[in-house]
Amino acid sequence: MGTVVDAPVVVAEEVTENMLGGKKVTVVFVLGGPGSGKGTQCANIVEHFGFTHLSAGDLLRAEIKSGSENGTMIENMIKEGKIVPSEVTIKLLQDAMIKSENDKFLIDGFPRNEENRAAFENVTISFSLFQTKISPAFVLFFDCSEEEMERRLLGRNQGRVDDNIETIKKRFKTFVESSLPVIEHYSSKDKVKKIDAAKPILEVFEDVKAIFAPYVPKAE
Numbered sequence: 001m002g003t004v005v006d007a008p009v010v011v012a013e014e015v016t017e018n019m020l021g022g023k024k025v026t027v028v029f030v031l032g033g034p035g036s037g038k039g040t041q042c043a044n045i046v047e048h049f050g051f052t053h054l055s056a057g058d059l060l061r062a063e064i065k066s067g068s069e070n071g072t073m074i075e076n077m078i079k080e081g082k083i084v085p086s087e088v089t090i091k092l093l094q095d096a097m098i099k100s101e102n103d104k105f106l107i108d109g110f111p112r113n114e115e116n117r118a119a120f121e122n123v124t125i126s127f128s129l130f131q132t133k134i135s136p137a138f139v140l141f142f143d144c145s146e147e148e149m150e151r152r153l154l155g156r157n158q159g160r161v162d163d164n165i166e167t168i169k170k171r172f173k174t175f176v177e178s179s180l181p182v183i184e185h186y187s188s189k190d191k192v193k194k195i196d197a198a199k200p201i202l203e204v205f206e207d208v209k210a211i212f213a214p215y216v217p218k219a220e
């Protein structure tokens with residue numbers, strides 16, 4: 001039998017807030033039901049306010065395409081409207097944030113349940129003798145009726161495996177049971193900015209613009 005050696009204890013000199021890959025990051029969570037218009041509005045925010053858009057769903061779909069060992073599991077979860085284990089999604093998000101040269105991120109469609117939220121906020125990222133925790137500046141919540149969201153998803157026509165009525169119903173159920181509690185959590189901390197997402201795209205963006213006004217990029 002070999003000798004058992006304890007893992008070295010690394011004592012962090014400092015625990016910082018929202019430091020990642022040597023930069024101070026601003027994170028906005030973009031939440032709302034399936035088809036509420038999160039991706040559409042994130043594209044507008046990127047263009048006007050210089051954020052980088054990280055869609056958790058897009059990262060998971062890219063992971064399937066890449067032939068990763070998690071691909072089949074992720075695809076099955078998406079087809080069932082279920083939530084992929086936190087560690088998989090958080091690793092994809094963190095890697096994308098570290099790789100990016102930007103320091104302002106829209107995290108779209110995550111956290112999807114309380115476990116996602118706690119895992120993301122409690123994860124301690126260590127580099128050198130520093131440790132960091134990341135929490136959102138605020139949560140942008142797109143509020144829309146299921147009737148309208150269903151109409152939009154059935155008309156989206158992007159060939160997604162989950163834009164069929166059977167999976168859409170499951171996604172709505174997951175949203176109500178698992179994702180709304182996340183929004184309630186941040187609401188209790190006064191961090192939620194709610195948008196009426198049933199309005200036409202340009203009108204929704206007018207409301208979004210008012211919220212992002214403090215983030216206008218500096219002129220070069």
Ligand SMILES: Nc1ncnc2c1ncn2[C@@H]1O[C@H](COP(=O)(O)OP(=O)(O)OP(=O)(O)O)[C@@H](O)[C@H]1O
Pocket residue numbers: 032033034035036037038039040041057109152153155156197198199200201202204
């Ligand atoms: N305000 C709006 N009014 C009408 N149609 C909209 C509006 N916003 C988005 N759409 C359309 O609805 C569909 C879904 O929008 P989008 O993909 O932005 O939603 P999402 O919330 O990101 O969805 P998912 O969570 O499924 O990825 C798209 O076809 C989009 O063009």
Ligand SMILES: O=c1ccn([C@@H]2O[C@H](COP(=O)(O)O)[C@@H](O)[C@H]2O)c(=O)[nH]1
Pocket residue numbers: 034055056057058060077078079080081082083084085089108109110111112162171
């Ligand atoms: O954090 C996440 C984000 C997404 N999923 C799974 O992907 C699909 C599609 O997500 P969209 O945001 O609509 O692109 C979603 O229904 C989940 O199955 C996830 O598990 N975790």
